Amino acid sequence: MSKIKSLIRKTSKPASAVVTSTTQNTNSTDIDTASKSNTPVNTPIEQTRWNGWGNVNINKKVSTHGAKLIKSHIGKTKKLSSVSLQEVLKKVPKSRLPAAITNLDMVSIDNEDRLRHARGQSFPDWIAMHGGEFKVFPDGVAMPQSTSDVETLLQLAREHDLIVIPYGGGTSVVGHINPPKDSRPVLTVAMSKMDQLIDLDFESQIATFGAGSQGPAVEAQLDEHGYRLGHYPQSWELSTLGGWVAARSSGQQSLGYGRIEQMFAGGTLVTPQGVLNIADIPASSAGPDLREMVMGTEGRAGIFTEVKMRVQPQPEEELFKVVFLPNWKAGKAVLRQAVQKNIRLSMLRLSNAVETDAHLHLGTSPSQFLAISTYLKARGLDSQKVMLTYGVTGDKAQNKLALNQFKQLLKQQNSVTGKITDIMGSVWAHGRFKFPYLRGTLWEKGIMVDTFETATNWNNIDEQMQQMQEAVQTSLSDEGEEVMVFTHISHVYKQGASLYTTYFFRAGKDHTSTLTRWQKIKHAASLSLANGTATISHQHGVGRDHAPYLAAEKGELGIQVTKDMLKSLDPEKRMNPGALLED
Ligand SMILES: Cc1cc2nc3c(=O)[nH]c(=O)nc-3n(C[C@H](O)[C@H](O)[C@H](O)COP(=O)(O)OP(=O)(O)OC[C@H]3O[C@@H](n4cnc5c(N)ncnc54)[C@H](O)[C@@H]3O)c2cc1C
Incomplete structure (x- = not known):
């Protein structure tokens, strides 16, 4: 049995529980995690798919009319072949790690762990x-249980000239954690054993966690004390606090709870040059902000071992609703006004007309589809209609006020709402973390799907969306292939919003030709973003896939400053080289 699997099964006291809390506040609780038999822990990695998304026991069906709609855009499809786990295991080469590393209990060189x-x-x-x-x-894969374990690993990495890759939930969609081809051996440091709530300061509302805590473990442990973090990226099921901070993640309710930048108060970053403790001070005018500096470093500055997060009491009420508007212009006006007028919603998402149609097809049974379509048609909405999903989170009186204010805006734009759309809101909330499972189902049908995202100012939203979509749509025209593409706004700010684009294309005759198709689409999409008015990524980060396009956003001097900062923490470039910056 692999060393990591045996570690997961051990019930030994997590080292994080014995770390002394640095919080001096008398209202703070040193959480004795070992004493809680029901303390939730991360999903064990063997319960996740080795070659796809999520828990092996969860699948999501695609409706026949949904698949038909996609194929009406891209044409007939053919499934790509898939190798077995056993076949890949045979290809794992002998580990190059020295005995000083492999002898450590926390390190595994088991082929399956490495794969x-x-x-x-x-x-x-x-x-x-x-x-x-x-x-x-x-x-090899190390699974430390404490900050001092991580310090030991980085010390040994220096002594034995290793590359080190911090690994959270492995949910990166831009090649963050892939080991580079290098003459130095690569040690991946998986943080999944550091998944406990260590301290909760009720008065300051700061929770200290092991950085490897996945979304469900974070919320379940806070919920035991009546608290919530409120960070819900769609990858919530498996992604971790450390990954969210390191890749500047954004959750679905960022409008209410803020992005990870607003939640991350400080913590411990173990770097090759020593431990950087970032104090959890509420605000400071004492020079450049180290907290901001380490966010988004994507494993290149060091390893977050403990993170201090700003939390809040569980809300009294949380509601999600759906409403339809006649067209994109009307929907966009509602979103912009709502955020600029400070209406206290916790979520706003606007699908463009093509996405609205696709959602109605993909997310419904034929009878539901017929019922909703008939209802919307009878109320005068045509193919230009757009779907707006919104939420309120807070106490009941506050929510009531926000909903009333928002309804005024909706009315001005001739919205259509009713019992059926309210049900759609609840259905969305119920299935919000299940959508990623569709990717595997579509893959089995030879339908390839991927996404990219950006953010720009309100005055540029329409042009940016049009440019991106056109770039993607025409990117395979040399092969005579059609790409289906649609977009939604998923995070809103007073200044602007994020755009999240999904596209579908046909698998090629084999894996290589399919990858070539993706590369063409990705390049076209990235070029349409690298124009100085939109970001190369609003929430997924840079990784290896976006690194070539980063200079267009940061400028030459900006890249140099970033390089110099990383050099001071990691002069030998052993931390995750190739992610964030190409070199
Ligand atoms: C289906 C799906 C849906 C997604 N939806 C969203 C979304 O809604 N919002 C969003 O923001 N992102 C989303 N993502 C992208 C991804 O989940 C985020 O980038 C997330 O922040 C990655 O977290 P992770 O723990 O999985 O990190 P990993 O993927 O393991 O690592 C990401 C980066 O962080 C570094 N890192 C991880 N842990 C640490 C640590 N402790 N210390 C230092 N560096 C570390 C790694 O070295 C790497 O560079 C989605 C991904 C998928 C697959």
């Missing part, structure tokens, strides 16, 4: 996992 930590969830990762062409595997 399961070799790839994330990007499109090239799926191609590699299904085609069996991983090319590079980490030489």
Whole structure:
């Protein structure tokens, strides 16, 4: 049995529980995690798919009329072949790690452990996992249980000249955690054993967690004390606090709870040059902000071991609703006004007309589809209609006020709402973390799907969306292939909003030709973003896939400053080289 699997099964006291809390506040609780038999822990990695998304026991069906709609855009499809786990395991080479590392209890060189930590969830990762062409595997996987374990690992990495890749949930969609081909051995440091709530300061509302805590473990442990973090990326099921901070993640309710930047108060970053403690001071005018500086470093500055997060009491009420508007212009006006007028909603999402139609097809049974379509048609909505999903989170009086204010805006734009759309809101909330499972179902049908996202100012939203969509739509025209593309606004700010684009295309005759198709689409999409008015990524980060386009956003001097900062923490470039910056 692999060393990591045996570690997962051990019930030994997590080291995080014995770390002394630095919070001096008398209202703070030193959580004795070991004493709680029901303390939730992360999903064990063997319960997740080795070559796809999520829990092996969860699947999501695609409706026949949904698949038909996609094929009406892209044409007939053919399934790509998939290799077996056993076939790939045979390809894992001998580990190059020295005995000083492999002798550590926390390090595994088991082939399956190495394989399961070799790839994330990007499109090239799926191609590699299904085609069996991983090319590079980490030489070993360490599973530390404490900050001092991580310090030991980085010390040994220096002594033995290793590359180190911090690994959270492995949900990266831009090639963050893939081991590079290098003469130095690669040690992946998986944080999944550091998944406990360590301290909760009720008065300051600061929770200290092991950085490897996945979304459900974070919320379940806070919920025991009546608290909530409120960070819900769609990858919530498996992604971790450390990954969210390191890749500047954004959750579905960022409008209410803020992005990870607003939640991350400080913590411990173990770097090759020593431990950087970032104090959890509410605000400071004492020079440049180290807290901001380490966010988004994507494993290149060091490893977050403990993170201090701003939390809040559980809300009294939370509601999600759906409403339809006649067209994109009307929907966009509602979103912009709502955020600029400070209406206290916790979520706003606007699908464009093509996405609205696709959602209605993909998310419904034929009878539901007929009922909703008939209802909307009878109320005068045509093919230009757009779907707006929104939420309120807070106490009842506050929610009531926000809903009333929002309804005024909706009315001005001739919205259509009713019992049926309210049900759609609840259905969305119930299935919000299940959508990613569709990717595997579509993959089995030869339908390739991927996404990209950006943010720009309100005055540029329409032009940016049009440019991106056109770039993607025409990117395979040299092969005579059609790409189906649609977009939604998913995070709103007073200044602007994020745009999240989904596209579908046909698998090629094999894995290589399919990857080539993706590369063409990705390049066209990235060029349409690297124009100085939109970001290369609003929430997924840079990783290896976006690194070539980063200079267009940051400028030459900006890249140099970033390089110099990383050099001071990691002069030997052993931390996750190739992610964030190309070199
Ligand atoms: C289906 C799906 C849906 C998604 N939806 C969203 C979404 O709604 N919003 C969003 O923001 N993102 C989303 N993502 C992208 C991804 O989940 C985020 O980038 C997330 O922040 C990654 O977290 P992770 O723990 O999985 O990190 P990983 O993928 O393991 O790593 C990401 C980066 O962080 C670094 N890292 C991880 N842990 C640490 C640590 N403790 N210390 C230092 N560095 C570390 C790694 O080295 C790497 O560079 C989605 C991904 C998928 C597959």
